Amino acid sequence: MxxxxxxxxxxxxxxxxxxxxxxxxxxxxxxxxxxxxxxxxxxxxxxxxxxxxxxxxxxxxxxxxxxxxxxxxxxxxxxxxxxxxxxxxxxxxxxxxxxxxxxxxxxxxxxxxxxxLNGEYDQREAVVTIRSGAGGVDAADFAEMLMRMYLRWAERHGYPTKVMDTSYAEEAGLKSATFEVNEPYAFGNLSVEAGTHRLVRISPFDNQGRRQTSFAAVEVVPLIETTDTIEIPENELKIDVFRSSGPGGQSVNTTDSAVRMTHIPTGTVVSMQNEKSQIQNRAAALRVLQSRLLLLKKQEEDAKKKELAGDVKASWGDQMRSYVLHPYQMVKDLRTEYEVGNTSAVFDGDIDGFIEAGIRWKRSAERDDA
Incomplete structure (x- = not known):
């Protein structure tokens, strides 16, 4: 034609x-x-x-x-x-x-x-945390696959990233990892990636070659700025220090430079171990904690507005995407119905189609709610 x-x-x-x-x-x-x-x-x-x-x-x-x-x-x-x-x-x-x-x-x-991307924090840089969920060692491996996917996506676009914390699982993969994407609109783009991701494949860790379903959670928060007013009183913080560890639990330094910061009222926990000193890790942990509390505050305000408006819809983004490697190959977003068959490309950072579809879907849902 x-x-x-x-x-x-x-x-x-x-x-x-x-x-x-x-x-x-x-x-x-x-x-x-x-x-x-x-x-x-x-x-x-x-x-x-x-x-x-x-x-x-x-x-x-x-x-x-x-x-x-x-x-x-x-x-x-x-x-x-x-x-x-x-x-x-x-x-x-x-x-x-x-x-x-x-x-x-x-x-x-x-x-x-x-x-x-015209939300209150969409123009911000992003802090991404990935946590392994149900599925044992496969879930930890999946968490590492997702981290690589997002870092490769950022690399493809020339966006600077900084890995802030990595907690390795004993056998393989990651229990959790936190990294920054230091580019304007990183939060607006990646916010649609937040939620539960599911992987279905033949487990490389199962000597009987059985199919395994595993899960990982992705959290995305806007990076705190100096103009934000999130004051955290000292008496609301519990701070623990420990030695940084690498894969297999091996110690990677000889001093207690890693920091675990707990916000007592909300139970929010942030760990930082990738900076060189305890002071740097403490400052990085505080910044990520403030970023999470900032988003928490916004979510509470939005929930209150919806409650006043009589909106009883569930929040979007729980189980939001499936990555199927067996018996067929497909990555499908369960909210937007966007899907691709080239799973290798997706895990290598080719996720712009999913992000674009997610942004359009999210804005459409917000217009329907308005």
């Missing part, structure tokens, strides 16, 4: 217009001007942490404006290419135009998904 280029280009321009409105390019350009003034201040680097925040925000804002301008320019170029190919009846030019159209639809679609 022939491609209706005129309609496709019109649709692309309509989508880009909605992207511009949500991003608010004029406000972004104003912010760039203010950040440029701050970055030009002679005393900027007297406070290195603030200087890095300013330069990083400036770089991201410029990249956002350039990305939108680039899309507009590419759509204009596509229109010219189609006109040339049509006038000259040039099949090669039209084939090139179709390839560029498909590439543009994919990129503009990704930009459109970004506009759906």
């Amino acid at each position: 022939a491609v209706d280029f005129a309609q496709e280009i019109k649709d692309l321009r309509t989508t880009m217009e909605s992207v511009r409105q949500v991003v608010d390019v004029d406000a972004l350009k104003q912010q760039i001007g203010e950040l440029e003034q701050q970055s030009a201040a002679p005393d900027l680097w007297d406070d290195q942490e603030r200087a890095q925040q300013v330069t990083s925000k400036l770089s991201r804002a410029n990249a956002e404006v350039e990305r939108i301008a680039s899309m507009d320019s590419r759509i204009d170029d596509l229109e010219v290419l189609v006109e040339m190919g049509t006038e000259e009846h040039d099949a090669d030019t039209m084939a090139e135009a179709e390839r560029e159209l498909n590439a543009l639809k994919k990129t503009v679609g990704e930009l459109e998904v970004r506009t759906l």
Whole structure:
């Protein structure tokens, strides 16, 4: 069937217009001007942490404006290419135009998904915690597979990550792991990954080769910022120190540098062992604890609003995805119905399709609730 280029280009321009409105390019350009003034201040680097925040925000804002301008320019170029190919009846030019159209639809679609990330904390960086669930050693192995999947996803996109804590299981895999994804909108993207993940496969740890179902839980919270007000009184904290351990329980250092921090009122526990000193691990643990309490506070507020509105729907995201490696191969999201047959690619970080479908599904569900 022939491609209706005129309609496709019109649709692309309509989508880009909605992207511009949500991003608010004029406000972004104003912010760039203010950040440029701050970055030009002679005393900027007297406070290195603030200087890095300013330069990083400036770089991201410029990249956002350039990305939108680039899309507009590419759509204009596509229109010219189609006109040339049509006038000259040039099949090669039209084939090139179709390839560029498909590439543009994919990129503009990704930009459109970004506009759906308008929640209170969606712009934040993310703290991800993965815990093995039912399924013994298979579940611990599955938790490690999921951690690798998310780290590879971040690597594919060039997003910086930092592993904060790893608690190894005795035989193989992980009891739990916590890592940061230090990229704007990491929380908005990864928040749809929160919930219970299920793996079905022939267990590599069963000498009789039986099929095993195992589970792992994924928690995603927004990274705390200096402007957030989550004060935790000292008397609400219980702090234990211990030696960091590696795979198989082996000690990886000779000092009690690892920290376990418990928030007594909520029972929230955070462990940190990947920094070099106890002071650094304590600071990292406090930041992750504050991030979790921030989200907890938001969830309580949202639950109260739903209660007042008479909403009795269960919260989304409990058992949310199945990874089946036997008797057939398929990864399927149980909320969005999005599925793929290439399980190896998924475990290698190719999860953008699941994330995009999850964001669209979540926003649609929120509109229905409104």
